[in-house]
Amino acid sequence: MWLWLFALVGFYFLFRRYRYRQILQNLxxxxxxxxxxxxxFGNLLARQLDGRGLRVLAACLTQRGAEQLKEATSQRLQTIILDVTDSESVAAAANWVKQQVGDRGLWGLVNNAGISVPSAPNEWLTKDDFMKILNVNLVGLIDVTLGLIPLIRKAKGRIVNVSSVFGRISFIGGGYCISKYGVEAFSDSLRRELRSFGVKVCIIEPGFFKTFVTDPKYIGKNLEQIWNRLPAETKEAYKQDFFDKSVMKIRNLEKVNSKLSLVTDCMEHALTAVHPHTRYSAGWDAKLIYLPLSYLPTALVDFLMALT
Structure with a gap:
């Protein structure tokens, strides 16, 4: 009996491996x-897909970013300046994409744009601090997606939304975790709604990687600015020691994973595989720490997080 059970389990994993290794034709x-x-991630993915021969339409926030990307890629890749928080900019980008793809539709949308600050204990922040992140990471993502759904539906394509391990566990205050939880919820509802049209929606949940979003100087400077503007009463309640420990934790971000291809390979698979995963956990910390942690009882998670 045990032999049959092991054989069945082995067959399942072999079949699963074969299924997910099938890649689409005519990329x-x-x-x-x-x-x-x-x-x-967005920059590396654009170069990676361009190298595979796909027709990449890359949205950059700055002209300099667009020019540098064009210099590093083939003539197939096209760029546009896009501010996801500006609905007029989003609408213009959607019209531009429609002109580029024509009647064939848009095969893939990768919602990668995001920011991580202002982040701090919730009491230290204002409503505007929350909205700054939410407008980019969640509302902007939704706006871009809604503008392009008709083109994706026409191609029976893919929507790939970049969430985070912070979309499973709330480690910090501010809008970042809230935005990523929102990305998870929006993606789940979108996947179920568009399934009958042949559209697949995938979620990327990276752990900690060395990007501008996790730059300790960028985050540390922001936290210091927030601390300096706090009322004396709030500073007295939290104490200088709390702030100093927070700064020390931020400095540990210098040790995070620099192999961004672990994330972009997940994105590429979501776009090019015949049978993509619904969720991708990228990075050993996501797989071995944060994902398992999200399944533990809340009281236990609270206790473990209090030890950090």
Whole structure:
């Protein structure tokens, strides 16, 4: 009996491996629109897909970012300046994409653009601090997606939304975790709604990687600015020691994973595999720490987090 059980389990994993290794044909005919291509995951993915022969439409926030990406890629890759928080900019980008893809539709949308600050204990922040992140990471993502759904539906394509391990566990205050939880919820509802049209929606949940979003100087400077503007009463309640320990934790981000391809390979698989995963956990910390942690009882998670 045990032998049969082991054989059945082995067959399942072999079949699963075979199923997920199947790659689509005619990739060179497919258009993919990526947001946040100035640096980090978006920039690497744009270059990676361009190297595979796909027709990449890369959205950058700055002209400099667009020019540098064009210099590093083939003539197939096209760029556009996009501010996901500006609905007029989003609408213009959607019209531009429609002109590029024509009647074939848009095969892939990768919502990668995101920011991580202002982040701090919730009491230290204002409503505007929360909205600054939410407008980019969640509302902007939704706006871009809604503008491009008709083109994706026409191609029976893919939507790839970049969430985070912070979309499973709330480690910090501010809008970042809230935005990533929102990305998870929006993606789940979108996947169920568009399934009958042949559209697949995938979620990327990276752990900690070395990008501008996790730059300790960038985050540390922001935290210091927030601390300095706090009322004396709030500072007295939290104490200088609390702030100093927070700064020390931020400095540990210098040791995070620099192999960004672990994330972009997940994105590429979501776009090019015949049978993509619904969720991708990228990085050993995501797989071995944060994902298992998200399944533990809340009281236990609270206790473990209090030890950090």
């Amino acid at each position: 060179t005919d497919k258009y993919v629109f990526i947001t946040g291509c100035d640096s980090g």
